[in-house]
Amino acid sequence: MDPVSPWSTRTLHSRLSELRNEIGLTHDGNPLLPRPKNGAGYTFHRAVTSDWDHFQHLATRGLAAGPQEGLAYLESAMALVRGKPFDGRTPPWADPVVQEMLFQITDTAHTLARWHTDGDTPDLDAARRIVFHALDIEETSEVLDRDLLHIEWAANNPAAVRRTVARLQQMARAYDIILDGLTEDAIHLVLSDRPFPVTAG
Structure with a gap:
């Protein structure tokens, strides 16, 4: 081969x-x-079949159903995620497959976290758990870090907000990247103690 x-x-x-x-x-x-x-x-x-087939089916069904009916589907999809695709050892031919998997996992976790955070009965613990789980898979996802900032701001937890900001800045230095404008805006918002917009990406 x-x-x-x-x-x-x-x-x-x-x-x-x-x-x-x-x-x-x-x-x-x-x-x-x-x-x-x-x-x-x-x-x-x-x-x-594979867990990935099941994940895609559950995620697609959950996203189509919306926050009320789709929450359980997305929870079930994320429960199938038990480590990095290919265990972090990606053969060259699998690069595009892994990128697609990471994108779908991140998108599903982001949606699920926002549904838990922004719903009529927020469950910040569940939202936080999902984000940390997904960050174990894709540690450089700024979308998930912005979700975490939103969660800790909504929980009125300034120490956790500062830890998340410090983690983001350390990640940017470690990977030599410039943080997205949306991330910088989110950092300024939570550190200035102004209201965090519910529709932030």
Whole structure:
């Protein structure tokens, strides 16, 4: 599978046969990795799914349903996120896949945190928990840090606000990046003790 030294056709078929035997069969006896037909490529049986498939389904359904009905779907989606995609060791071919996964995880966590924070009955603990969980996956997400600033400001927790600002500034120095204008605005707002706009991104 090394592009520099690709397998021969014979080796490829041998490895796929080994893989097919290892993966096994469906409950009704069909191979989970069937042999391709009519020149088609290899694809898994439709019974083979992944947490990522489930995540996307739950997130899509939750976002479409909105805050009232969709909250539980987004919570279930985020519960499937148990570490960085590919465990932080990304092979070159997977770079675009990982970026898409990080984007969707961040977007789902952001939406969920805002729903918890801005609803009629805010649950700041739940919002905070979701943001910290997502920051473990994507530590450079300014959107999530802005969410955290919003949460701690809404909780009237100035010490946590200052810790979040310090974390943001340290992250910017560590990665040699310039903070987004929205992030800078959020920092100025929370440190000046002015009201934090509910619609901030």
